[in-house]
Amino acid sequence: xxxxxxxxKQFTILQDKCAMKVGTDAVLLGSWVTTSSAKTILDIGTGTxxxxxxxxQKSNAVVDAIDIDNNAYLQAIQNISNCKWKNRINVHHTxxxxxxxxxxxxxxxxxxxxxxxxxxxxxxxxxRTNARHTDQLPFDDLLNGVLNLLDTDGKFYVxxxxxxxxxxxxxxxxxxxxxxxxxxxxxRTDKPEKRLLMKFEFIKKEVEEDSIVIxxxxxxxxxxxxxxxxxxxxxxx
Numbered sequence: 001x002x003x004x005x006x007x008x009k010q011f012t013i014l015q016d017k018c019a020m021k022v023g024t025d026a027v028l029l030g031s032w033v034t035t036s037s038a039k040t041i042l043d044i045g046t047g048t049x050x051x052x053x054x055x056x057q058k059s060n061a062v063v064d065a066i067d068i069d070n071n072a073y074l075q076a077i078q079n080i081s082n083c084k085w086k087n088r089i090n091v092h093h094t095x096x097x098x099x100x101x102x103x104x105x106x107x108x109x110x111x112x113x114x115x116x117x118x119x120x121x122x123x124x125x126x127x128r129t130n131a132r133h134t135d136q137l138p139f140d141d142l143l144n145g146v147l148n149l150l151d152t153d154g155k156f157y158v159x160x161x162x163x164x165x166x167x168x169x170x171x172x173x174x175x176x177x178x179x180x181x182x183x184x185x186x187x188r189t190d191k192p193e194k195r196l197l198m199k200f201e202f203i204k205k206e207v208e209e210d211s212i213v214i215x216x217x218x219x220x221x222x223x224x225x226x227x228x229x230x231x232x233x234x235x236x237x
Contacts, residue, residue, distance in 0.1 A: 008233045011053050011083045017075040018048045024214070025195060026113050028185060029159040030054030031230045032197050033111055035061060040105070042066070042149060044096050044112040045137065049076030049089075051111055054233060056085035061108070063088060068095040068137075096137065096145035106151040112158050114142055139168050146200075147175055156200040159185075165196040178204045184211035 004016040015021045030051040035041070038061045043052040046065035056063050065080070067073050073093040080089045092099060115137055146156050156177065160168055162184075169179050181199035186192070193211070214226045222237075231237040 007235060008053075009235055010057055010233075011079070013048050013050050013053075013079055014075065015048050017071045017078075019069070019071065020047050022048065022050055025159050026050045027054075027230055027233065028195070028197060028212075029111065029113050029157060031233060032183060033058075033109070033157045034155075035059035035109060038108040038155075040064075040107045040109070042107045042110045044110065044142065044145065045114055046076050046091065047072050047113075049079045049091065051113060052076070052089050052091075053079065053083055053085070055109075055111065056083070056089055058232065061088070062090070064090050064092060064107075066092045066094050066096060066099050068093075097141050100145040100148040103149060106154065107149050108151055108154050110146050110150050110154065110156045112142060112146075112156075114139075114158065114160070139164075139171055143168075143171055143175060143177070147177065150177075150202070152202060154201070157198070158200070159195055159197050162193055162196055165198065169198070172200055177202060179207050180205055181208045182210075184209075186211060186213045188215050188217070189213055 004014065006013040006015065006022040013022050031054065033055060035055055035058050038059055041055050041061045041063045043055070043063060043065040046052050046067045049065055052063045052065035055061065065076055067076060070093060073091060076091045080086050080091060150156055177200045179198055180201045183197040184193040185195035185197060187194050212225050212229065213223050215222055227237045
């Protein structure tokens with residue numbers, strides 16, 4: 001398999017044009033999201049289109065995928081044009097700031113694997129910087145977009161590092177968008193949690209919490225729970 005492509009069970013991701021390649025965060029989020037009866041889905045910052053494709057695979061929904069980066073937009077178009085659900089996925093070259101003011105309908109489900117670095121050093125390549133840092137998608141802009149576009153009964157799913165997630169949760173709950181489910185992501189049992197998978201809704205209730213460990217002691221020795229979560233996508237599971 002070339003490093004420029006990543007083959008899943010039902011689709012292939014080409015990633016030669018895209019600054020951010022297929023990573024564990026995207027696969028975790030796409031696998032973790034429950035699409036249930038969602039008829040409309042929005043993927044904010046789609047990149048290669050991986051999460052849009054994962055959600056199309058597990059649902060019958062119409063999926064809109066947006067990205068501000070032109071190379072990412074072109075890559076997502078390429079990947080989606082080669083999949084069996086291409087008639088249900090629409091890719092838009094735009095920012096959430098622009099899209100949220102022009103879109104004329106609400107979504108049952110919104111998902112985002114957003115840029116999250118604020119203070120760390122930036123990559124030299126501009127497109128990689130935009131994909132990793134919050135300069136062009138500050139958390140408040142992301143939240144405002146979600147607030148404008150999420151249906152009253154809708155769900156918003158996001159993955160963030162532990163440090164950034166607390167501030168994001170506080171910002172969301174000030175806008176009456178409440179955390180209702182939280183999964184702590186641990187790479188190995190001897191490591192601290194690395195990411196938080198979070199679901200938000202416009203209702204306040206007790207947060208459902210759990211955790212998932214990705215690997216056992218050896219590298220690429222995956223836990224049963226991680227295999228179970230991702231088995232519909234990864235070829236080796």
